[in-house]
Every structure is written in C-alpha cells, then in structure tokens.
Amino acid sequence: MTADATTALPDGFAAIVEDFNAVPEPERLQMLLDFSRSLPALPERYADHPELLEPVPECQSPIFVIAEVEGSGDDAQVRLFFSAPEEAPTTRGFAGILHEGLDGLSAADVLTVPADVSEQLGLSRAVSPLRLRGMAGMLGRIQRQVREKSAG
Incomplete structure (x- = not known):
C-alpha cells in the first residue's frame, strides 16, 4: 500500500487500511472477524x-445502517449505527471497519472516502467480490445520508 492510496482517507481509516495491508492475507481475514466482534450494539x-435504519440490499446478509449528523455543513459530526446479525461475521466486520474508520468524523471527511476503499483492504482473494460490493453499498448509503442531512 502506497501513501498515495491512503492519502484521500481520513487518518483513522487510513491506519485501518495500512494495518490490513501490513499482515499476510490469512491474518487479514482474522482482522475482519475481530472488527465483526467490535461492532457496537444499537442504542x-x-x-x-429498526424501521428507522436503511437496509443495504447489496449485502448478502441483512444489514441496516443510519447516519446521524450533528450540526450542519462540512463541519457537522457524523455518528454511525449498524444492525447486522451475529451469524454474518463478514458483513459485521465491514460494518465494524466503517464504524471505527468513520464514526465521529466531520461530514466533509466522511464524504472524501473513495468508493473503492473496500478493495484497498487487501481482502480481494479472501472475500468474494459480492461481499466487497456490500461494503461499498454500506459506504454509499452512509455518504448519501450524510450529504442529505448535512445540507439541511
């Protein structure tokens, strides 16, 4: 992973990507499982x-997400909440990565994360492309919600 590849990422998210790429592929899957266990419960x-959360149909497992935006404009702070079943560790892992990498950031920082960030984790040989698209779907919904809520 080059510094250029993580330049567009907020610092915390860039550190997650660097951590994934610093270990051999088999250990990356274990890291993903660790993130699945660290996903906070819904308040x-x-x-x-649960009807207040948005479904992410790109995911193979049922997952729901909502972004809260405190304040307005680019400096508004983003809070993320996910609902994902325990028996879906890959999906929960991706949600855990997004939560750790984006929760508490400004709206502007959340909106700068590139759509291909899931591919930057180096999991393409360990996780199916369909599952990687699921993470991209989560990010897309988060960013749309942030744009809508920080504009008003």
Whole structure:
C-alpha cells in the first residue's frame, strides 16, 4: 500500500487500511472477524425502532445502517449505527471497519472516502467480490445520508 492510496482517507481509516495491508492475507481475514466482534450494539432508540435504519440490499446478509449528523455543513459530526446479525461475521466486520474508520468524523471527511476503499483492504482473494460490493453499498448509503442531512 502506497501513501498515495491512503492519502484521500481520513487518518483513522487510513491506519485501518495500512494495518490490513501490513499482515499476510490469512491474518487479514482474522482482522475482519475481530472488527465483526467490535461492532457496537444499537442504542435503544434504534433497537426499539429498526424501521428507522436503511437496509443495504447489496449485502448478502441483512444489514441496516443510519447516519446521524450533528450540526450542519462540512463541519457537522457524523455518528454511525449498524444492525447486522451475529451469524454474518463478514458483513459485521465491514460494518465494524466503517464504524471505527468513520464514526465521529466531520461530514466533509466522511464524504472524501473513495468508493473503492473496500478493495484497498487487501481482502480481494479472501472475500468474494459480492461481499466487497456490500461494503461499498454500506459506504454509499452512509455518504448519501450524510450529504442529505448535512445540507439541511
């Protein structure tokens, strides 16, 4: 991984990409599983009202996401929440990466993350292209929600 490849990423997300690329491929899958276990539970306001979360149909497993935006404009702070089943560790892992890499950042930083960030993790031989597209689908929905909510 070159510095140029992670330049467009916020620092924390760039560090995650660098960590994945610093280990051999078999260990990357283990890292993905570690992220699946670190995905925070939904707060009650969403656990009790799952209809407020947006589904991500690109994912093979049922996953739902919502981005909260505090403030307005590019400096607005983004908070992310995911619902993914325990029995879907790959999907939960991607959600965990997005949560750790993006939660708490400014809207401007979230919107700079390139759509191909899932490919930068070096998992293309360990995870199917369909699953990588699922992570891209999650990111796309997050970015659309952030654009809509930070504009108003």
